Amino acid sequence: MSGDAGSSAALLARVRRGDPGALNELLTQHGERLKRMVRLRLDRRLQGRIDESDVLQEAMLDVARKLDDYLANPQAPFFLWLRTLTGLKLAELHRRHLGTQLRDANREVSIYRGALPEANSLTLAAQLLGKFTSPSQAAVKAERRIKLQEALNSMDPMDREILALRHFEQLTNVETANVVGLSESGATARHVRAIKRLRTLLDQTPGFFD
DSSP: OHHHHHHHHHHHHHHHTTOTTHHHHHHHHHHHHHHHHHHHHSOGGGBTTBOHHHHHHHHHHHHHHHHHHHHHSOOSOHHHHHHHHHHHHHHHHHHHHHGGGGGGOOOOBOOSSSSSOOBOHHHHHHHHHHHHSOGGGOSOOHHHHHHHHHHHHTSOHHHHHHHIIIIISOOOHHHHHHHHTOOHHHHHHHHHHHHHHHHHHHHTSTTTTO
16 A cells, blocks of 8 residues: 555656646546445445446546645545545435435444445445355355344444445555544554454354354
8 A cells, every 4th residue: 555655646746747647547546446435335226327437437527626726735645535525426426316315224334424425334244244254154145244234233333434444445544544533543443443343243143153
């Protein structure tokens, strides 16, 4: 990840110098990470109507409009700025397509600070199952996924969000700390706590590890 950070800094320097291709290179560099975030937070009722590429395409229009302001006063790392704009665009698309239906959604893994759409607990559960099952259990039964979703939804919102950021979005600890407003040591401690709490909940779930 440090190599990506160095590459981003070099590309941003080229953007500041007016290099027309540098911004496209930056967006390409971060595209897959942004798509992971969108897949986690895209409301399931919109799947098949819009996808992560649609969201990114619209978000990049905002990026192009706001880039000069960011370059003049960069208050966050470039990727996290992109992630925020992409998340806000996703929230706008949710409102546009779902309107008042948004309040009728099933319980999901909640975003801690409220700006981005909620994480999709079905997607997160499928991702996390690989962390808590042996290789022989790769073909996970639907009931195990449901149990994991229930465990996730019973956790503290901050702990759930830490798991979403670290294990699905694959943010670094530094990035996670920035997103949730903790120190690096605080983010590390919450990550360890979240893993232990989820493991405890699953240990208490009959048949989960059978």
